């Protein structure tokens with residue numbers, strides 16, 4: 001299991017990371033080292049083990065449907081790069 | 097030109113009728129000041145932990161059961177990763193996979209022409225969260241309102257290969273689904289407010305072809321009429337493209353209501369790019385028999401079952417049963433009338449004619465909701481009225497008058513009849529006297545009758561009814577006039 005340079009480029013693009021060619025190559029070898037670790041895990045015999053979606057053995061952790069007040073709007077907008085009329089401001093979005 | 101076959105997959109999103117959001121307890125409501133119902137969880141602030149809304153899970157399970165789905169015993173939430181300004185976390189919590197969604201492999205029957213039904217297979221019913229709302233600002237830039245971010249959203253997806261093969265079926269499917277969701281009380285079904293959204297994926301292929309054509313995804317359809325229009329337009333557009341030797345692209349297309357045409361919105365990212373993986377913030381769900389049966393017990397009789405039962409049990413026509421069952425409160429009102437002793441056929445006639453008209457004219461309803469005031473007329477009123485007519489106390493014409501009165505005043509029909517002296521006159525002596533008077537007052541009409549114009553009888557009966565102020569038994573009035581004329 002290994003990752004190609006093109007795949008690294010693609011993943012970077014999906015993560016909105018702008019990276020130079022040298023950084024991509026460096027990242028490729030780091031990711032491949034990580035994947036190598038998974039290969040080690042793959043070598044373990046897990047016959048008879050059920051796949052688990054979570055490491056903690058708990059399920060059905062739910063809350064009742066009872067509304068509570070969250071944050072005042074001023075607080076919610078406090079960290080916004082820009083805000084106007086109670087809205088978070090973002091660059092113009094042309095599609096839908 | 098080759099013949100083409102249309103196939104339409106449908107994705108329907110429905111906002112669930114919960115009080116609070118899916119993974120936080122912010123209030124769910126329509127409208128209001130922007131960003132007034134937000135918290136660290138739905139703002140996607142670092143370190144905030146989501147906790148699923150139990151009621152939302154139950155509502156999805158309820159829908160899945162009503163859609164004849166298999167309920168997953170084990171189900172998890174996934175992260176669907178993409179960037180968009182209305183998605184604060186950079187991912188949407190959703191459910192991925194064939195048998196992981198709360199419900200999968202179901203179906204719904206929709207009526208088709210000639211009283212037949214067609215079965216539309218459902219691939220899955222899953223639970224996710226809604227995104228925020230983006231709005232364009234007059235001075236440039238866009239604004240984001242996150243009141244809607246995190247509202248529980250159910251997605252219902254039809255199976256592949258699609259069963260829907262015409263614009264009519266696409267519309268019918270959407271309408272039936274909407275009716276079901278409103279019946280179940282899981283969604284208000286308001287397409288105009290966006291609480292229910294339908295996205296058809298039409299594709300065409302030459303008749304006989306084994307492989308399906310490339311599909312487009314239609315968005316921004318504000319009504320099921322638009323679903324019909326959009327699918328029909330896309331079918332024609334795709335056929336024209338193929339006929340010209342062109343290629344249909346997999347893309348998202350919007351629907352322009354004004355021009356009745358679709359337009360390209362964006363080329364769809366492939367599924368792999370969403371990098372779904374189980375959300376580590378959320379514990380897995382396990383549904384046991386007890387929970388499934390508890391939820392199943394909340395479903396009640398579904399509209400199509402009611403529609404069939406009203407025909408078989410009460411002898412109502414397909415049409416009448418359809419009108420009565422279109423909305424749950426209306427059907428429940430009708431059933432209450434029958435429980436109170438009303439003749440079903442008579443109750444149905446009053447409800448679907450005078451009552452429906454008066455409610456409409458006055459903006460009232462049989463349930464108080466959305467600014468509509470509750471009608472004073474109860475099932476007891478209807479039952480008493482139909483009984484008064486059935487046992488001959490009043491005739492149908494007076495019944496209409498009584499209905500108008502009780503609609504306005506809320507008084508019981510019997511009291512109205514007694515107070516206004518509206519009881520039907522079935523005393524033949526009295527009716528004969530009126531008949532004689534009518535004949536004496538209309539010598540010219542009698543003359544016409546003698547000259548062979550027998551249709552004037554209707555006029556004379558009408559005069560008698562008028563003289564009796566509508567109270568004469570119509571049957572006896574008819575007989576008395578004929579007798580007076582020597583028939």
Ligand SMILES: [Zn+2]
Nearest residue numbers: 120122135138
């Ligand atoms: Zn919140």
